[in-house]
Amino acid sequence: MYALVDCNNFYASCERVFQPNLIGKPVVVLSNNDGCVIARSNEAKDLGIPMGAPYFEFKNLFIEKGVHVFSANFALYGDMSNRVMTLLSEYAPEIEIYSVDEAFLKLQGFDHYNLTDYGIEIGKRVKKWTGIPVSIGVAPTKALAKVANRIAKKYPTQTQSSYVIDSDEKRIKALKWLKIEDVWGIGRQLSKKLQLKHVSTAYDFTLLDDNWVKSNLSIVELRLKLDLQGIPTLGLEESQAKKSIATTRSFEANYTKYEQLKERISTFAVSCAEKLRQQHSRCNALMVFIQTNRHRSELPQYHKSMVVKLPYSTNSAIELSQFAIKALKLIFKEGYAYKKAGVVIMDFTPENDQQIAIFENSNPKHIALMKSMDKLNLSIGQQKVRLGSQDAKRVWKMKQENLSNRYTTKLAEIIVVKI
DNA sequence: TCTGGGGTCCTAGGACCC
DNA sequence: TCTGGGGTCCTAGGACCC
Numbered sequence: 001m002y003a004l005v006d007c008n009n010f011y012a013s014c015e016r017v018f019q020p021n022l023i024g025k026p027v028v029v030l031s032n033n034d035g036c037v038i039a040r041s042n043e044a045k046d047l048g049i050p051m052g053a054p055y056f057e058f059k060n061l062f063i064e065k066g067v068h069v070f071s072a073n074f075a076l077y078g079d080m081s082n083r084v085m086t087l088l089s090e091y092a093p094e095i096e097i098y099s100v101d102e103a104f105l106k107l108q109g110f111d112h113y114n115l116t117d118y119g120i121e122i123g124k125r126v127k128k129w130t131g132i133p134v135s136i137g138v139a140p141t142k143a144l145a146k147v148a149n150r151i152a153k154k155y156p157t158q159t160q161s162s163y164v165i166d167s168d169e170k171r172i173k174a175l176k177w178l179k180i181e182d183v184w185g186i187g188r189q190l191s192k193k194l195q196l197k198h199v200s201t202a203y204d205f206t207l208l209d210d211n212w213v214k215s216n217l218s219i220v221e222l223r224l225k226l227d228l229q230g231i232p233t234l235g236l237e238e239s240q241a242k243k244s245i246a247t248t249r250s251f252e253a254n255y256t257k258y259e260q261l262k263e264r265i266s267t268f269a270v271s272c273a274e275k276l277r278q279q280h281s282r283c284n285a286l287m288v289f290i291q292t293n294r295h296r297s298e299l300p301q302y303h304k305s306m307v308v309k310l311p312y313s314t315n316s317a318i319e320l321s322q323f324a325i326k327a328l329k330l331i332f333k334e335g336y337a338y339k340k341a342g343v344v345i346m347d348f349t350p351e352n353d354q355q356i357a358i359f360e361n362s363n364p365k366h367i368a369l370m371k372s373m374d375k376l377n378l379s380i381g382q383q384k385v386r387l388g389s390q391d392a393k394r395v396w397k398m399k400q401e402n403l404s405n406r407y408t409t410k411l412a413e414i415i416v417v418k419i
Numbered sequence: 420t421c422t423g424g425g426g427t428c429c430t431a432g433g434a435c436c437c
Numbered sequence: 438t439c440t441g442g443g444g445t446c447c448t449a450g451g452a453c454c455c
Contacts, residue, residue: 010455031423038423056421072423099426099455187453218429220453246425253420295422307448342424399421 001115001138001166002236003105004145005088005122007081008133008153008161010101011039014080015070017131018407018415026067030055033252033399034071071400079408083130091122096236104142106236119152119162139165142234143227146184147174147202171230175203185224190217202228241279241348247271248342252399254293255338261290262325264396266389268343269324273317274377276345277370282313282362284347286320288327293339304331313349316366317373320345321387 007013011029016022026043030036037044037053047065049058055069062069081100089095092105107115119136126134135156137149144165151174152163165171181191183202193216199205206228214222226233247268255261265288276283289305306327314320324343376385383390405413 033423034421036422052422054422059421102455185453189452218452220429242426244426248424250423293422340423344425 001107001110001140001164002142002145003092003107003115003119003122003136003138004098004142004149005103005105005126005134005136006149006153007084007101008135009039009041010081010132011070011072011077012041012044013132014077015068015073015404016041017080018404019068022068026065027070028062028067029070029072030402031072033250034401035250038072069402071403073404073406075406075409076404080130080132083408084126084132084134087126087129088122091118094236097239104145104236107138115164115166116160116162119164120160123161134161136162137165138163139171140230141227141232142236143184143224144171144174144230147178147228150178150182168230172203175206175228176201178202180205183224183228185220190221193217241281243348244344244346245272245275245283246342246344247275248289248340248344249398250340251338252397256336258328258332258334261328261332261338261341263389263391264341265324265328265343266321266387267383267391267396268341269321269345270317270383270387270390272343272345273315273320273370274374276315276348277351277374279348280351281348282315282351283310283320283345284313284349285309285345286323286327287344287346288324288331288342289344290328290331290338290341292336296337296339300336302333302336304333306331311360312362314362314366315351316362316370317387318366318369319362321389325389 012027015027015029024043025041026047027041028037028044028049029039031038034055036055037049037051037058040049040051044067047061047067049061049067061067077100085095085097085103088103088105092107094106094108096104098104110118115138119138123134123136126132135149135152137145137147137152139145139148148163148165152161165174178201180186180194180199180201181188183205186194186205194205197208199208206225208225210222210225213225223233249264249268251264255264269286272286285307287305287307289303291303292299292301294301308323308327310323373385377383405415407413407415
C-alpha cells in the first residue's frame, strides 16, 4: 500500500504555526512581488478567493473580509517542509518526497496494521511536532492514494484526516465520486478532450479502451488509467539530481534598457550556478529568455529565448554569467517594456568527471574561487559576495509588504514567547 | 499601477545514418 | 516511368505537476 501525506494549505498553515491566533481565520499567501494568491486557508477558500487571484484585484475584498495577507516566505516554508519530511521518513521504509508539501510512503510489510489508525497516528505526530495539519490517503497504488487523500481532505472528521481505499467497492465508489478534471495527471486540455468522449468521472476514465487511451492520449495517461484500476504501475521514484535548474523573475516595474536586463540576467545566472554547485554538477548548456508583459496586450509584445551550447562544462558563476549575457545581447531588442526574464541551465554532467575540451576550457582557478564565494555567502548572508556585473548598489528589490519572520532559520527573527 | 516560480515527461517532426 | 526501409538523435512545443 501507498500512503500520500499532504500538508493542508501548506504555506498558510506555516504562517499560522507562528501566529496561532489566525487559526480559524482567512489567511492567504502571495507569490513573489506580492503578485497573486498561491495559498489559502479553508476560510479563505470559502470566501471564494481562487488560486492565482491577482492581489490588486482582491485587495479590497481582503480588507473588507478581514483576510490576513502574507508575502511569500520561502525560507520559512522550506525549513518547515524539511521538518515534516524528516518526521514522515520515520514512518515507512521508503519515502518519495513528491513536492514541498507532499510525500508518498511505501507501506510494505504493514499487512497486520490498521492503516486508518496508522494514518491518524502519523497525522497527530506531525501536527504535534511541527504544527502543520496533514491529510493522509492510503491505497494500493499511488494514483488511488491521491484519490483517497482527496477524500480525507474533503471529509475530515473531528479528530482525523485519514482515508483508506482497501477494497474494490471503495475504489469504485471513490472513482465515481471524483470528477475527471480533479484526477491527478488530468489537466485542463485532457479533461476537455475526455469530456467530449463523455468521460466525466475518474470511473468513466477507467472504462476506456487501453489502446484508445494510448494512441489518442499518451503512454502517461495509460499508466495513470492502470494505476486507477488498482494495478500498480507508478512506482516510488528515487530522488535524483535535477535535470534543469531555473532562476526566473517578474520585475516590479518594466525594464526598457539593456543595462537593466543585463544586471538581472547576470544575477540569475549566478543564482543558477550556485544551485548547480550544490548538487555537484556542471552544465553544458543554458537558456536565456526575456519577455514583455503578457497581461498588457495593447503594448507591443516580444518573447524570445535562446539556448547556448557551452564550449565546455562549467559551474562557475563568472563563466555562466558571461555566456548568459552573450545570449541576452543577441535577443535583446530596443523599444519594448520587459516584465520578466530568466536563465535556465541544463545538460548536466558530474562535477568530478570533467571532459577536457580541445580548444577552450573552464578556468580552473574558478573552482577555488567559487568555493570561497559559497563559503562566504553561506556564513555572512546570501549574495553578499557578488560579481561586478550584478546589482552593486542593491537597486533591485522585490515587493514584499507583508513578510513574516524567518522564525526557524534566522536567530535574530526567532519567535518570542511571553509567559 | 498591480497578474509567480520551478520542475518533469512525452510526442512529432526533421536531420542524419546505413 | 520508376524513388526503400529501418534506425537514432535532437529540438520545440505542449501537457502536466506543485
